Amino acid sequence: MTDQPKRRQRRADGELSRRRILDAATEIAAERGYEGTSIGAVSAKCGLPASSIYWHFKDKDDLIAAVIERSFANWLTVWQLPDDVMARDRLMEVAMGTAKAVLDSPDFLRLGLMLALERRPVEPKARAMFIQVREQAFAALATSIRDLGLDLSEEQVRHLSTYAIAGADGLFIAKEIGGDTVDLMALFALHGQALYDTALRMIEENNR
Amino acid sequence: MTDQPKRRQRRADGELSRRRILDAATEIAAERGYEGTSIGAVSAKCGLPASSIYWHFKDKDDLIAAVIERSFANWLTVWQLPDDVMARDRLMEVAMGTAKAVLDSPDFLRLGLMLALERRPVEPKARAMFIQVREQAFAALATSIRDLGLDLSEEQVRHLSTYAIAGADGLFIAKEIGGDTVDLMALFALHGQALYDTALRMIEENNR
Amino acid sequence: MTDQPKRRQRRADGELSRRRILDAATEIAAERGYEGTSIGAVSAKCGLPASSIYWHFKDKDDLIAAVIERSFANWLTVWQLPDDVMARDRLMEVAMGTAKAVLDSPDFLRLGLMLALERRPVEPKARAMFIQVREQAFAALATSIRDLGLDLSEEQVRHLSTYAIAGADGLFIAKEIGGDTVDLMALFALHGQALYDTALRMIEENNR
Amino acid sequence: MTDQPKRRQRRADGELSRRRILDAATEIAAERGYEGTSIGAVSAKCGLPASSIYWHFKDKDDLIAAVIERSFANWLTVWQLPDDVMARDRLMEVAMGTAKAVLDSPDFLRLGLMLALERRPVEPKARAMFIQVREQAFAALATSIRDLGLDLSEEQVRHLSTYAIAGADGLFIAKEIGGDTVDLMALFALHGQALYDTALRMIEENNR
DNA sequence: TATGAATGAGGTTTCATTCAT
DNA sequence: TATGAATGAAACCTCATTCAT
Numbered sequence: 001m002t003d004q005p006k007r008r009q010r011r012a013d014g015e016l017s018r019r020r021i022l023d024a025a026t027e028i029a030a031e032r033g034y035e036g037t038s039i040g041a042v043s044a045k046c047g048l049p050a051s052s053i054y055w056h057f058k059d060k061d062d063l064i065a066a067v068i069e070r071s072f073a074n075w076l077t078v079w080q081l082p083d084d085v086m087a088r089d090r091l092m093e094v095a096m097g098t099a100k101a102v103l104d105s106p107d108f109l110r111l112g113l114m115l116a117l118e119r120r121p122v123e124p125k126a127r128a129m130f131i132q133v134r135e136q137a138f139a140a141l142a143t144s145i146r147d148l149g150l151d152l153s154e155e156q157v158r159h160l161s162t163y164a165i166a167g168a169d170g171l172f173i174a175k176e177i178g179g180d181t182v183d184l185m186a187l188f189a190l191h192g193q194a195l196y197d198t199a200l201r202m203i204e205e206n207n208r
Numbered sequence: 209m210t211d212q213p214k215r216r217q218r219r220a221d222g223e224l225s226r227r228r229i230l231d232a233a234t235e236i237a238a239e240r241g242y243e244g245t246s247i248g249a250v251s252a253k254c255g256l257p258a259s260s261i262y263w264h265f266k267d268k269d270d271l272i273a274a275v276i277e278r279s280f281a282n283w284l285t286v287w288q289l290p291d292d293v294m295a296r297d298r299l300m301e302v303a304m305g306t307a308k309a310v311l312d313s314p315d316f317l318r319l320g321l322m323l324a325l326e327r328r329p330v331e332p333k334a335r336a337m338f339i340q341v342r343e344q345a346f347a348a349l350a351t352s353i354r355d356l357g358l359d360l361s362e363e364q365v366r367h368l369s370t371y372a373i374a375g376a377d378g379l380f381i382a383k384e385i386g387g388d389t390v391d392l393m394a395l396f397a398l399h400g401q402a403l404y405d406t407a408l409r410m411i412e413e414n415n416r
Numbered sequence: 417m418t419d420q421p422k423r424r425q426r427r428a429d430g431e432l433s434r435r436r437i438l439d440a441a442t443e444i445a446a447e448r449g450y451e452g453t454s455i456g457a458v459s460a461k462c463g464l465p466a467s468s469i470y471w472h473f474k475d476k477d478d479l480i481a482a483v484i485e486r487s488f489a490n491w492l493t494v495w496q497l498p499d500d501v502m503a504r505d506r507l508m509e510v511a512m513g514t515a516k517a518v519l520d521s522p523d524f525l526r527l528g529l530m531l532a533l534e535r536r537p538v539e540p541k542a543r544a545m546f547i548q549v550r551e552q553a554f555a556a557l558a559t560s561i562r563d564l565g566l567d568l569s570e571e572q573v574r575h576l577s578t579y580a581i582a583g584a585d586g587l588f589i590a591k592e593i594g595g596d597t598v599d600l601m602a603l604f605a606l607h608g609q610a611l612y613d614t615a616l617r618m619i620e621e622n623n624r
Numbered sequence: 625m626t627d628q629p630k631r632r633q634r635r636a637d638g639e640l641s642r643r644r645i646l647d648a649a650t651e652i653a654a655e656r657g658y659e660g661t662s663i664g665a666v667s668a669k670c671g672l673p674a675s676s677i678y679w680h681f682k683d684k685d686d687l688i689a690a691v692i693e694r695s696f697a698n699w700l701t702v703w704q705l706p707d708d709v710m711a712r713d714r715l716m717e718v719a720m721g722t723a724k725a726v727l728d729s730p731d732f733l734r735l736g737l738m739l740a741l742e743r744r745p746v747e748p749k750a751r752a753m754f755i756q757v758r759e760q761a762f763a764a765l766a767t768s769i770r771d772l773g774l775d776l777s778e779e780q781v782r783h784l785s786t787y788a789i790a791g792a793d794g795l796f797i798a799k800e801i802g803g804d805t806v807d808l809m810a811l812f813a814l815h816g817q818a819l820y821d822t823a824l825r826m827i828e829e830n831n832r
Numbered sequence: 833t834a835t836g837a838a839t840g841a842g843g844t845t846t847c848a849t850t851c852a853t
Numbered sequence: 854t855a856t857g858a859a860t861g862a863a864a865c866c867t868c869a870t871t872c873a874t
Contacts, residue, residue, distance in 0.1 A: 017854085034243075040846070051857075054849070162390065170375055171378075187374070190371055194403075194405060197401075197405040222836065267866075446743065448743075468833090476868095530742065533657070579795075589737065590793075609822065638858060663844060673861070674860095675859075840868100848862095852856100
């Protein structure tokens with residue numbers, strides 16, 4: 001709301017409290033999902049009374065949407081798409097960059113995917129928020145693929161992007177389940193190759 | 209649906225009640241996840257009082273673990289690995305068979321993945337159950353890949369299996385989020401190709 | 417009900433089941449009191465289903481009354497009043513016999529006193545049962561005191577008996593709380609002496 | 625009843641609510657014991673919703689421990705040990721003072737003894753609290769006895785104190801069971817005498 | 833002589849949220 | 854810029870008991 005103007009530090013710092021709440025909520029939500037995150041637990045973890053949480057956030061849904069939002073922003077600073085290498089290397093770089101981002105700050109993806117999988121009659125704002133930021137990522141990726149200059153149709157770009165993201169999601173999950181037995185870097189490298197092979201195959205098809 | 213010799217029946221039929229409870233719980237859990245599945249809601253949906261649910265299941269965890277177990281068994285009847293075609297066709301058949309299974313009875317995967325993503329300090333029995341049946345599926349897939357006769361190392365088999373499953377998970381999620389805008393069959397076909405390309409690449413590497 | 421006729425042993429022995437239930441109920445009730453003793457817990461401890469408990473006992477109240485009854489009977493076999501020693505020794509023997517009984521099978525007293533202390537609007541049958549058997553013990557003790565031939569008035573006999581029992585109850589509680597730090601035998605000896613002194617004082621007063 | 629300076633007041637008065645809850649809980653717990661005291665019943669009696677009780681007390685155990693604590697504090701204001709009379713009179717005064725305290729506010733003792741008699745695998749906080757305050761009373765009594773100047777060994781002081789308290793507990797129970805048929809004052813007088821006789825006997829023994 | 837299955841009432845506790853200050 | 858106190862609804866689960874077999 002107040003895009004951090006310089007005044008701050010006057011009396012019990014509101015900005016700080018907000019951050020403390022978000023930190024606590026992020027941690028708990030990544031552990032237990034949407035329903036599992038109770039205001040009481042957040043209050044206990046951040047040390048502020050429950051009513052103070054309601055001073056900073058309209059309701060639980062609003063809080064968790066904010067968690068997703070901030071979480072994604074953090075994630076983006078890690079996930080950097082390359083912008084000037086050649087086709088094959090580029091897809092590989094995208095893959096490895098994603099691997100790094102997934103390893104570095106997985107909270108965003110974990111919570112987001114949990115939300116995405118639910119099918120509640122009334123969709124929480126938090127889920128909508130995840131879907132929305134995910135679309136941003138999708139668009140960025142599609143652009144990056146289009147820029148490879150490989151002469152793919154729009155549908156092919158869409159397929160490739162979807163498959164790229166699906167692989168990333170799936171490998172993230174594999175890592176979540178398998179823990180240290182899963183070599184995420186190797187698997188993402190494999191995924192990068194597979195994307196390149198797939199792109200080539202698409203072009204071949206186009207030329208046939 | 210319910211014939212099953214005639215033994216039992218007459219007087220309150222426990223087997224039937226158990227099934228009714230599981231049906232209701234499956235539906236709700238797939239919609240709202242572990243925490244979102246309240247005994248009250250299950251009771252309302254299946255028509256039996258909450259206390260009766262506790263006659264059949266020790267507690268909520270036990271109930272949801274049973275949901276996973278039965279759900280997986282059903283899913284397995286749809287997911288059939290082929291057993292006598294050639295390498296390339298075979299990987300494609302695995303992929304398409306999985307696509308079909310994912311489209312046909314997605315409850316198992318949806319609930320299972322939600323559980324897998326959570327990181328509760330004490331793991332619910334239901335999550336452990338999912339991890340366990342998933343390992344069964346992994347083993348079956350690895351065997352199937354080994355049987356391709358492609359001369360892959362054990363590590364390569366493991367990588368390929370993991371990647372195969374990751375792709376399936378990811379595409380499932382893509383379908384969950386994208387709905388009708390996602391052509392699951394086409395994407396799984398693409399996944400099948402990618403697996404085949406990857407396998408070839410692995411062999412090439414071995415021979416180099 | 418069936419004062420153990422010789423037939424028995426026909427099919428799943430009812431007498432045995434009844435005993436198993438009473439054993440379990442005694443143990444639990446001595447641990448947790450009347451309310452704390454749930455049919456479910458008794459069922460779990462004795463291995464018989466809850467409905468079987470209701471075949472043997474009308475309801476929970478009936479079960480616990482039976483526990484008290486049997487418990488008291490057992491206790492009586494340990495608590496033996498002497499019947500042919502001289503005054504001073506006799507009171508001492510009563511005291512020491514009571515000490516032994518209290519140490520040997522304290523379940524009866526523990527559960528009974530718990531019940532006695534409660535003041536429920538509707539008195540459980542079990543409490544009435546305890547009060548009743550306690551009166552039997554009181555009467556026996558009064559008779560024993562009367563037989564000392566000390567020329568005490570009826571009121572004095574009643575006072576002395578009440579005080580004797582009160583001391584026993586109190587020392588039992590002291591032992592319950594203090595455990596091994598309490599030398600019950602020494603304290604009961606002291607109690608025996610005190611009773612004798614008190615009796616002497618009463619006679620003195622009568623003669624003044 | 626509630627003046628207590630005027631700080632606080634205005635807006636919902638937490639102190640008052642807490643008191644109302646404790647009053648209700650004390651009454652019910654003294655009637656029905658630990659398990660018999662349901663939060664629902666307390667809520668009904670004090671007029672606050674059950675959830676409000678949980679604002680003031682962590683859980684039921686915490687509530688009942690608080691009941692014991694406050695109950696004992698009240699009891700202490702009635703139970704006053706004398707401090708400047710001669711040996712014989714003094715023991716008598718202690719006894720009669722205790723009789724009065726027992727008659728005046730028996731809730732503390734009733735609930736406490738019920739708790740003391742239970743043997744739950746995990747001891748409720750409330751029971752620990754009773755044991756603890758009881759030790760305070762024991763210490764005060766022992767000091768008082770030591771101050772008689774009777775030259776008793778420490779072990780004798782301990783025995784005498786234990787016996788004094790045991791008698792009080794036992795007579796309290798006799799009164800609970802016997803009601804108006806029991807003349808508590810007379811019996812406590814008798815107990816005072818018995819204590820004095822016992823003390824004399826101990827000294828005699830020391831000198832022999 | 834039992835017992836599998838069921839059940840309504842009620843148990844303790846947590847929930848998200850509000851509101852006066 | 855907070856927060857102590859409250860609250861109705863709902864969470865999970867256990868209760869004593871019944872009944873058909």
